Amino acid sequence: MLSTEQRRFFEQAVTQYQNDLAADTGAQEYLASRGLGPEAAGQFRLGVVTSPLAGHERYAGRLAIPYVTPAGPVNIRFRCAEAHACEGHAKYLSLPDAASNLYNVLDLKKVSPFICVTEGEIDAMTLSLAGLPAVGIPGVSTWQQHYARCLEDFDVIYAFGDGDDAGGKLNSFLAREARARPISMPKGMDCNDIYREHGAAGLRALID
Structure with a gap:
């Protein structure tokens, strides 16, 4: 459980990094290349770390992806904002001692017979923008038993693992758990990838 002070810090950080993004055309262009324009960036409160708050110096230059709940942001992950394979450094960085959270839990409140689960925040955003309610997990190793209870009110749960071996393992894990x-x-x-090539219809066709 976060303290009031921690919640205030997360809100301050997310607001600062949103403001930083508004002045960073390079980060805006990167997001646009992923199909995430200004409206989507605002919806998910995305930012970039140009003016890091205390303790966030190591994340300078990275995208800030907040985990937002109805009560406000409760966590942030930081992604490399360069269009390369991220060789020599981690694509994602998490805060030290950060709790494991489902990403995009606001979609759990949407009226829908189904929910989608992805590995990664950007895929969860993408599905949500396509009209498919979705939550994300950073990886199989971060799964918590109570996540299944968060999903149990939906008639159908779709596992959207990537089209590779890791994605297949995620799908098998989610089918079991x-x-x-x-x-x-x-x-x-x-x-x-599918969203950028085929639009929302391409994603919706996968579950039709």
Whole structure:
């Protein structure tokens, strides 16, 4: 449970990094290349760390992806904002001692017979923008038993693993742990790839 002071700090950090993004055309262009324009960036409160708050200096230059709940942001992950394979450094960095959280839990409140689960925040954003309610986990190793209870009110749970071996393992894991229906993704592609190539209709076709 976060303290009031911690919640205030997260809100301050998210607001600062949103403001930083508004002045960073390079980060805006990167997000646009992933199909995430200004409206989407605002919806998910995305930012970039140009003016790091105390303790966030190591995340300078990275995208800030907040985990937002109805009570406000409760966590932030930081992603490399360069269009390369991230060799020599981690693509994602988490805060030290950060709790494991489901990403995009606001979609759990949407009226829908189904929910989608992805590995990664950007794929969860992408599905949500396509009209498919979605939550994300950073990886199989971060799964918590109570996540299944968060999903149990939905008639159907779709597992959107990437089109690779890791994605297949995620789908199998979610089928076992959360009665999810695995979605067969084209080889080498993820939700964001399909969205950029075929639009929202391309993603919706996967569950039709």
